[in-house]
Ligand SMILES: Nc1ncnc2c1ncn2[C@@H]1O[C@H](COP(=O)(O)OP(=O)(O)O)[C@@H](O)[C@H]1O
């Protein structure tokens with residue numbers, strides 16, 4: 001069973017400019033969703049112009065690195081790159097036999113683009129003997145030819161023929177890479193040991209930034225396969241990612257020769273640099289964003305006179321009638337939130353709120369509607385506008401947007417209710433109302449609603465979070481209008 005984040009080990013040489021070797025592998029593994037590890041086979045002094053020299057440390061130290069990893073970490077996939085010479089190949093072969101990683105991708109690195117050898121000529125036969133230990137081998141055109149001891153293929157069909165022969169000879173899956181052929185269209189071919197071929201075609205990108213493409217591709221496939229994708233899907237995903245990364249390579253401005261690909265360009269473009277806010281940070285930000293609305297609510301004559309008990313009873317009756325009309329619909333909106341909720345806990349919370357909205361609140365309001373102060377039977381324009389906004393969120397089927405839209409009705413009522421409550425002394429005419437919205441049960445429901453909504457916002461992508469914040473702010477503005485309307489309506493009579 002592979003881990004959610006596959007643990008992928010690169011066994012390869014280095015590139016201090018970060019375009020190829022273990023440095024590229026680690027970026028590729030991370031960009032494809034894996035946890036990257038690296039055991040270094042050789043230290044290579046190279047840059048975007050080419051290789052200057054190679055230092056191969058004692059293989060006993062490579063063995064120590066490999067065992068240090070496998071003694072401690074469950075490895076989901078291994079990518080093997082530059083092996084330098086026979087001794088290194090033998091060391092890796094012995095370790096593979098002992099560690100038995102579930103996925104092994106072998107990029108048979110032999111010669112750099114600049115023409116410098118990265119594998120001793122005398123090590124080619126040893127490398128051939130390593131092929132059956134791999135699940136996938138990813139040669140470019142010249143490497144494929146050397147492994148078969150043939151001339152390099154000069155067109156796509158000839159590459160596939162050679163890949164089929166290599167696959168059959170060594171009983172191994174082969175991804176033959178077509179980057180070294182001429183022409184505007186690229187063809188990579190995945191060949192199964194039984195000869196079946198899957199083609200992957202893409203347009204050639206006009207760029208000098210192709211250094212390390214082979215390293216990056218093999219690491220990406222190992223990572224995707226380590227995460228559980230089929231070989232065919234892993235190859236497809238890795239190639240799509242590689243094309244995107246090649247396309248953005250020239251924007252990096254690294255070196256004056258063949259520059260690297262931009263391993264994280266796609267992630268950056270899709271918001272990968274944004275840190276995820278915590279639910280508490282979202283709660284603070286959203287609450288601060290309604291400061292103007294809350295000040296305006298506090299400044300309303302309706303709220304002031306509701307608190308000190310001097311509110312015109314006709315205005316209060318008008319408000320309660322509108323609130324009754326509102327709550328009937330609000331209950332349906334909460335029921336929809338319950339229907340869309342992703343967890344039983346949230347489902348239960350919203351349906352309990354829906355019940356409270358019709359039962360508890362309607363009982364309280366009926367008591368006041370008995371006042372018979374010329375109560376309107378129709379929803380006012382402000383009530384209608386607020387309900388249209390909530391109804392649109394409910395009809396969208398978008399749970400996050402919907403729960404963000406219903407939150408101000410909890411949060412602002414609890415805020416106003418708890419601040420006015422101390423004014424509700426014995427004999428206060430609106431004491432029931434003040435008690436309801438300052439009640440511990442309503443405070444608890446408000447806390448839960450804030451927790452659910454802000455957790456959903458914290459887990460959402462930035463654009464989705466912005467949609468939620470907008471729904472929340474719009475509802476807060478409707479709350480202000482709702483509280484401003486009663487005195488205006490009574491004055492207009
Ligand atoms: N200019 C390019 N545009 C798009 N894809 C490319 C380009 N050059 C190489 N690739 C892709 O990069 C991968 C590695 O290419 P290749 O050059 O064949 O191997 P290597 O880097 O090992 O020499 C292949 O999937 C190939 O299709």
Ligand SMILES: Cc1ncc(COP(=O)(O)OP(=O)(O)O)c(N)n1
Pocket residue numbers: 012013014015020021022044046081082109111112113114118210211212213214215216
């Ligand atoms: C340390 C190291 N390993 C491999 C290579 C070759 O990289 P590759 O991905 O095959 O791409 P090119 O650099 O040949 O285009 C390397 N240079 N260094």
